[in-house]
Amino acid sequence: MATGSSPIIRAASPDDSIAMAAVVREAASPLMRETTILGGVGLDRFIRDQIASEAANRFLVAEVGGHIVGMSAWRYEGEELFLNHLFVHPSAQGRRVGTSLWARGLAGCNTGAARTLSLDVYEDNTRAAAWYRSLGLEPVAQRIVMAVPIPSVSPTADQAWSSTFLGPADHDYSQYGFSQFTLNTRRSTYTIGRLGTDFFRIASSVLLDDETALAALHRLDPRRRLLGFDAPDRWEAAAGRGAVLLGRTIRLTIPIEQLAARLGKTLSEAGG
Numbered sequence: 498m499a500t501g502s503s504p505i506i507r508a509a510s511p512d513d514s515i516a517m518a519a520v521v522r523e524a525a526s527p528l529m530r531e532t533t534i535l536g537g538v539g540l541d542r543f544i545r546d547q548i549a550s551e552a553a554n555r556f557l558v559a560e561v562g563g564h565i566v567g568m569s570a571w572r573y574e575g576e577e578l579f580l581n582h583l584f585v586h587p588s589a590q591g592r593r594v595g596t597s598l599w600a601r602g603l604a605g606c607n608t609g610a611a612r613t614l615s616l617d618v619y620e621d622n623t624r625a626a627a628w629y630r631s632l633g634l635e636p637v638a639q640r641i642v643m644a645v646p647i648p649s650v651s652p653t654a655d656q657a658w659s660s661t662f663l664g665p666a667d668h669d670y671s672q673y674g675f676s677q678f679t680l681n682t683r684r685s686t687y688t689i690g691r692l693g694t695d696f697f698r699i700a701s702s703v704l705l706d707d708e709t710a711l712a713a714l715h716r717l718d719p720r721r722r723l724l725g726f727d728a729p730d731r732w733e734a735a736a737g738r739g740a741v742l743l744g745r746t747i748r749l750t751i752p753i754e755q756l757a758a759r760l761g762k763t764l765s766e767a768g769g
């Protein structure tokens with residue numbers, strides 16, 4: 498698919514979404530696909546809708562010989578620029594496509610008030626993690642990724658709860674294979690991801706202490722487990738509930754100026 502020529506880096510258009518999703522499917526690891534939206538059956542439709550709506554993510558593609566071989570997605574989180582996705586098709590890896598996507602993307606981003614760039618990498622993705630470290634990114638946090646069974650208990654009459662499981666969230670789910678809904682209990686309001694057919698993704702394992710929330714989720718879909726991304730010190734409590742450790746993610750960060758200088762140097766040394 499790829500030739501030896503330098504990639505063209507450009508803003509993605511909605512028509513690129515099928516090729517972009519294909520790159521992601523080929524390049525992402527089984528763990529990435531299982532535990533994120535990247536494994537969604539309608540990922541191409543999701544990317545298309547995100548590009549068309551000019552939502553929070555800014556998408557770039559890398560083209561070689563008229564074929565899309567790479568993609569990246571960037572978003573702002575407060576004063577932080579976040580590299581949300583970076584994927585290069587396996588047939589084009591190791592030829593500076595990833596470096597170009599990053600360097601040219603960063604140069605073309607209006608970084609505004611953002612001073613740092615951050616990203617999350619799965620710990621078992623040793624090649625990408627080693628590359629990021631070699632560029633000067635430093636680890637600032639670690640999260641464990643775990644699957645937790647939901648006890649098969651139905652809500653009792655005094656356990657009040659409501660959710661947006663059906664409605665617009667259900668429409669998104671049928672389109673993309675994932676969606677987000679809200680679950681309200683007396684204790685709290687939770688934003689929950691409905692991911693593929695196996696998981697309810699939770700933002701924090703605090704929900705594990707809310708018996709009403711657990712009973713409600715069991716009622717909504719008894720086949721699913723909870724997918725939690727949380728601080729390592731939450732592991733012991735989750736393990737006591739039968740959790741399985743799926744992996745770990747590391748958040749890495751670097752001042753934007755430092756990274757831009759480093760990537761620019763790498764590309765000019767390579768004549769890219």
Ligand SMILES: CC(C)(COP(=O)(O)OP(=O)(O)OC[C@H]1O[C@@H](n2cnc3c(N)ncnc32)[C@H](O)[C@@H]1OP(=O)(O)O)[C@@H](O)C(=O)NCCC(=O)NCCS
Binds near residue numbers: 524583586616622627
């Ligand atoms: C990580 C990824 C985006 C890098 O893109 P790429 O086009 O292959 O990377 P490049 O050719 O620009 O090389 C970037 C660095 O990767 C490393 N690398 C490239 N080819 C490599 C190889 N065959 N073996 C080991 N490391 C390699 C090197 O550190 C290289 O930097 P350097 O040559 O300046 O030291 C790509 O490999 C990929 O899509 N991997 C799978 C998905 C993924 O891990 N995405 C990141 C999620 S956080």
